[in-house]
Amino acid sequence: xxxxPYNEIRFDGDDLPPVYRFAPERVFWTGSFSKMxxxxxxxxxxxxxxxxxxxxxxxxxxxxxxxxxxxxxxLYHYFTHNNIDEHLAKIRAAYKLQCDSMKEMIRKYLPDxxxxxxxxxxxxxxxxxxxSMSSEDLIGSCIEKGVAFVPGRSFFTSxxxxxxxxxxxxxxxxxxxxxxxxxxxKEISACLAKSYNFAV
Ligand SMILES: Cc1ncc(COP(=O)(O)O)c(C=O)c1O
Numbered sequence: 001x002x003x004x005p006y007n008e009i010r011f012d013g014d015d016l017p018p019v020y021r022f023a024p025e026r027v028f029w030t031g032s033f034s035k036m037x038x039x040x041x042x043x044x045x046x047x048x049x050x051x052x053x054x055x056x057x058x059x060x061x062x063x064x065x066x067x068x069x070x071x072x073x074x075l076y077h078y079f080t081h082n083n084i085d086e087h088l089a090k091i092r093a094a095y096k097l098q099c100d101s102m103k104e105m106i107r108k109y110l111p112d113x114x115x116x117x118x119x120x121x122x123x124x125x126x127x128x129x130x131x132s133m134s135s136e137d138l139i140g141s142c143i144e145k146g147v148a149f150v151p152g153r154s155f156f157t158s159x160x161x162x163x164x165x166x167x168x169x170x171x172x173x174x175x176x177x178x179x180x181x182x183x184x185x186k187e188i189s190a191c192l193a194k195s196y197n198f199a200v
Contacts, residue, residue, distance in 0.1 A: 005032035005044070008088055010121030011096035028056075035123070036088060037078060043070040092121075094170075097186045101127065101174035102167065102181065109185030111192060123170035126152075129188070132195040134162040141187050158178045 002019045008031075010016070020029035024047075032044040045174070048056055060066075099119060106116050115128035129135060135151040142149065152164025169177065 001028045001030065003030055005030075005035050006122040007031065008036050009091040009092055009095060009123070011099070012120040020047060028052070033075060036084070036091075037075065041068075041075055043067060043071050043075055058122055069167045091170075095121075098169040098172065098174060098177060102169045102177050105178050105181035109181045111185070111189055113192070114188060124166050124168055127165040127167060129163045129165065130192065131163070133188070135165045136162055137191055138165075138183065138184075138187055141190075142184060145183045145187070149184075 004018055004020075007016075007018060008023060018027075018029055020027040026049060028049070029047040030044060031046075033041055034044070044055070103118065104115065106114070110116075110127075111130075113130040117126045119125050129138075135149070136153065139149070139151050149168070150166040152161035152166065153159075155164075155166065157160055172180065
């Protein structure tokens with residue numbers, strides 16, 4: 001099962017082929033309209049190996065009866081009245097700008113001990129906190145000050161991940177990103193100072 005909702009919002013580097021291309025007889029290639037058009041429609045798509053569709057449709061029907069007709073009409077209308085390639089080019093450019101600005105602000109306001117990834121697409125980048133810190137210690141005070149992120153633990157099925165933070169850059173303009181990262185910088189520095197005081 002290839003879970004591929006971000007393929008269309010790659011803004012840097014070469015286009016990567018889906019795994020499906022290498023083994024179309026064995027891969028269920030799935031994607032979502034959430035990241036391309038609107039998450040509220042709750043619609044996605046799947047490309048299946050030959051012969052699988054009748055079984056897949058039965059399994060889907062027994063799970064959700066069918067996908068929402070109104071959402072399907074809305075999406076159909078959207079695709080027949082808009083140019084999706086133009087729209088994708090627009091959001092890719094916006095996400096690149098916001099990602100670059102988040103990276104710049106992280107280097108400016110977060111302590112050097114905090115690591116970060118440099119994504120080539122999608123909506124998120126990841127931070128890694130120093131060993132002495134957990135993202136769980138940070139989330140409460142950041143939310144109180146109006147900044148939210150997803151603590152890494154939510155993404156690890158067998159425990160761990162506390163040092164990691166998932167940051168979203170698709171939802172805010174550069175000015176808002178700067179405000180948010182500044183707040184995080186203060187909170188992280190305060191946490192680090194506390195853990196340093198503990199250690200000495
Ligand atoms: C990796 C991945 N797969 C699938 C989805 C599902 O998207 P949706 O349920 O909105 O179609 C998401 C949404 O965040 C995702 O991050």
